[in-house]
Amino acid sequence: MSSEAETRASAAEVAAAMWAEDNASQSLGMRLEQVGEGRAVLSMPVTETMVNGHGICHGGFIFALADSAFAFACNWTDERTVAAHCAITYIRPARLGMRLVAEAVEVLRQGRSGVTDVTVRDETGAVIALFRGHSRTIGGKITKEEGETS
Amino acid sequence: MSSEAETRASAAEVAAAMWAEDNASQSLGMRLEQVGEGRAVLSMPVTETMVNGHGICHGGFIFALADSAFAFACNWTDERTVAAHCAITYIRPARLGMRLVAEAVEVLRQGRSGVTDVTVRDETGAVIALFRGHSRTIGGKITKEEGETS
Amino acid sequence: MSSEAETRASAAEVAAAMWAEDNASQSLGMRLEQVGEGRAVLSMPVTETMVNGHGICHGGFIFALADSAFAFACNWTDERTVAAHCAITYIRPARLGMRLVAEAVEVLRQGRSGVTDVTVRDETGAVIALFRGHSRTIGGKITKEEGETS
Amino acid sequence: MSSEAETRASAAEVAAAMWAEDNASQSLGMRLEQVGEGRAVLSMPVTETMVNGHGICHGGFIFALADSAFAFACNWTDERTVAAHCAITYIRPARLGMRLVAEAVEVLRQGRSGVTDVTVRDETGAVIALFRGHSRTIGGKITKEEGETS
Numbered sequence: 001m002s003s004e005a006e007t008r009a010s011a012a013e014v015a016a017a018m019w020a021e022d023n024a025s026q027s028l029g030m031r032l033e034q035v036g037e038g039r040a041v042l043s044m045p046v047t048e049t050m051v052n053g054h055g056i057c058h059g060g061f062i063f064a065l066a067d068s069a070f071a072f073a074c075n076w077t078d079e080r081t082v083a084a085h086c087a088i089t090y091i092r093p094a095r096l097g098m099r100l101v102a103e104a105v106e107v108l109r110q111g112r113s114g115v116t117d118v119t120v121r122d123e124t125g126a127v128i129a130l131f132r133g134h135s136r137t138i139g140g141k142i143t144k145e146e147g148e149t150s
Numbered sequence: 151m152s153s154e155a156e157t158r159a160s161a162a163e164v165a166a167a168m169w170a171e172d173n174a175s176q177s178l179g180m181r182l183e184q185v186g187e188g189r190a191v192l193s194m195p196v197t198e199t200m201v202n203g204h205g206i207c208h209g210g211f212i213f214a215l216a217d218s219a220f221a222f223a224c225n226w227t228d229e230r231t232v233a234a235h236c237a238i239t240y241i242r243p244a245r246l247g248m249r250l251v252a253e254a255v256e257v258l259r260q261g262r263s264g265v266t267d268v269t270v271r272d273e274t275g276a277v278i279a280l281f282r283g284h285s286r287t288i289g290g291k292i293t294k295e296e297g298e299t300s
Numbered sequence: 301m302s303s304e305a306e307t308r309a310s311a312a313e314v315a316a317a318m319w320a321e322d323n324a325s326q327s328l329g330m331r332l333e334q335v336g337e338g339r340a341v342l343s344m345p346v347t348e349t350m351v352n353g354h355g356i357c358h359g360g361f362i363f364a365l366a367d368s369a370f371a372f373a374c375n376w377t378d379e380r381t382v383a384a385h386c387a388i389t390y391i392r393p394a395r396l397g398m399r400l401v402a403e404a405v406e407v408l409r410q411g412r413s414g415v416t417d418v419t420v421r422d423e424t425g426a427v428i429a430l431f432r433g434h435s436r437t438i439g440g441k442i443t444k445e446e447g448e449t450s
Numbered sequence: 451m452s453s454e455a456e457t458r459a460s461a462a463e464v465a466a467a468m469w470a471e472d473n474a475s476q477s478l479g480m481r482l483e484q485v486g487e488g489r490a491v492l493s494m495p496v497t498e499t500m501v502n503g504h505g506i507c508h509g510g511f512i513f514a515l516a517d518s519a520f521a522f523a524c525n526w527t528d529e530r531t532v533a534a535h536c537a538i539t540y541i542r543p544a545r546l547g548m549r550l551v552a553e554a555v556e557v558l559r560q561g562r563s564g565v566t567d568v569t570v571r572d573e574t575g576a577v578i579a580l581f582r583g584h585s586r587t588i589g590g591k592i593t594k595e596e597g598e599t600s
Contacts (some may be wrong), residue, residue, distance in 0.1 A: 004260050021203030023451070024211065053171030059233050060217045061174065064210020084563070085535055085584060087237040087387060087435065091410050109428055110391050115430055127408055130415055132432055133387065134535060232491050234413070235385055235434060237537060239584065258577055260541050263384070277558055281564055282582055284385060284539065289505055321503030330500050353471030360517045364510020383509050387537040391498065411594065 038106035040072035066131035074102035188256035192223035216281035223254035338406035366431035373404035375387035488556035490522035516581035523554035
């Protein structure tokens with residue numbers, strides 16, 4: 001990262017630092033597709049361990065994908081920001097073999113609070129779920145200065 | 151199940167049938183601790199694959215536990231009931247090695263709609279998250295008559 | 301309205317019929333500014349009876365404005381549609397003398413369920429509140445055939 | 451109020467101070483029925499100006515009653531606490547002439563954040579709506595020392 005104190009890490013640098021420590025999203029097979037200022041797109045395959053006997057994905061995994069996209073979208077300023085309250089509306093079932101895509105957009109930020117909307121779709125663009133996340137910025141940088149350890 | 155048409159499967163029978171096809175909850179290490187009419191208690195350990203580099207559990211797994219408890223609590227009448235809208239409030243972080251316990255209670259049911267509240271706690275009883283789930287009964291039995299296949 | 305059974309009332313006709321029976325929105329001083337297919341804009345002044353001793357508007361009135369905008373946006377197909385679950389996030393206080401503007405957009409509809417987002421702003425465009433409404437279509441027309449009485 | 455600085459105002463004293471400046475709740479005909487530590491019961495009649503042409507109460511007024519009960523339940527420690535995010539689920543319609551009763555209970559408080567649940571019922575005890583409010587304590591006392599003006 002830049003040695004100039006006044007230079008904020010870019011959204012891509014913050015995302016790379018977050019991704020490096022995010023075992024959970026990685027263990028679910030998520031992929032960070034795009035990231036920008038207040039935006040993130042993540043994808044995840046619906047695998048055997050995520051579905052019931054009828055091949056329908058457990059809602060918790062759809063939520064987890066949306067929650068990860070939310071986290072990447074609302075941490076772009078490199079001030080550690082966490083989820084406070086999230087709501088999800090299920091529109092269509094997700095099925096074994098689908099690759100789900102979650103697109104997150106930070107709608108606004110007011111003081112230390114923020115609201116981020118996430119839409120989860122299948123490969124055809126059909127909406128699987130709508131998610132709205134409320135964040136709180138608790139402070140502390142995500143990226144580290146050279147030589148720094150967590 | 152009983153051969154008498156008028157006998158509804160018990161909450162325990164419905165839960166057993168649900169559990170048998172719920173690969174997702176099982177793959178996350180969940181355990182069905184208690185089940186009753188409109189009530190369910192499930193537990194889940196916070197494992198390495200659920201945490202980030204700081205040992206903090208990804209919110210998606212906390213949600214998944216609550217969501218499973220919600221499903222067991224609102225399907226007890228043996229009419230297939232699904233999640234429509236869920237909200238979660240994170241109170242404290244969950245950490246690697248904790249065993250989380252989710253207690254779900256169906257607050258009410260009106261027509262085909264229902265509301266179920268879930269509290270997720272750690273082993274000391276400290277609240278980790280509050281969850282409120284809205285269900286829709288879509289019909290179809292969960293348990294099967296003898297000789298029936300899904 | 302048209303005597304041809306196959307002709308659906310326009311969004312404007314539905315809105316006019318709704319407005320005519322909506323004493324509540326009228327009694328709060330709301331004004332129907334715009335209406336379209338899945339869209340509605342309503343405004344409301346913050347009056348003496350809506351504020352506390354510090355001139356801050358009670359959240360219930362901000363919600364009521366958003367809720368009315370939601371109703372106009374999700375009834376445009378002339379099938380009676382009601383609110384099932386609504387959530388509001390307060391961003392900034394609204395104050396005595398402001399004219400609030402609520403813009404509602406139906407995000408999607410799946411079967412008889414729908415999701416509508418509403419943004420409430422002050423005259424400067426600053427966001428006062430974000431609202432997400434979940435609707436259920438219960439059926440029955442809002443407009444009436446000639447000679448019909450409610 | 452007590453002249454001893456260390457004596458916190460009672461829940462009843464805080465409620466009285468809140469009520470005195472709450473024109474909005476008063477203008478809607480609300481009545482403060484009970485108040486305690488983290489608890490409040492308020493009632494409100496459904497009047498002509500709250501209903502549509504079919505005698506059904508606008509959801510905004512049901513929300514306003516719940517929101518007021520929430521405010522009285524979460525301000526009992528005499529530190530000014532405001533609503534951040536609220537969700538309401540409508541169970542049954544409220545009708546002209548009913549007297550609605552909202553019972554609010556603060557479920558928990560963690561740091562400056564809190565969660566309060568409110569149940570709105572009609573006189574027969576039938577549930578009209580369920581409400582969950584998220585609060586933030588912003589500080590400042592509600593009651594005033596003798597001689598103090600707001």
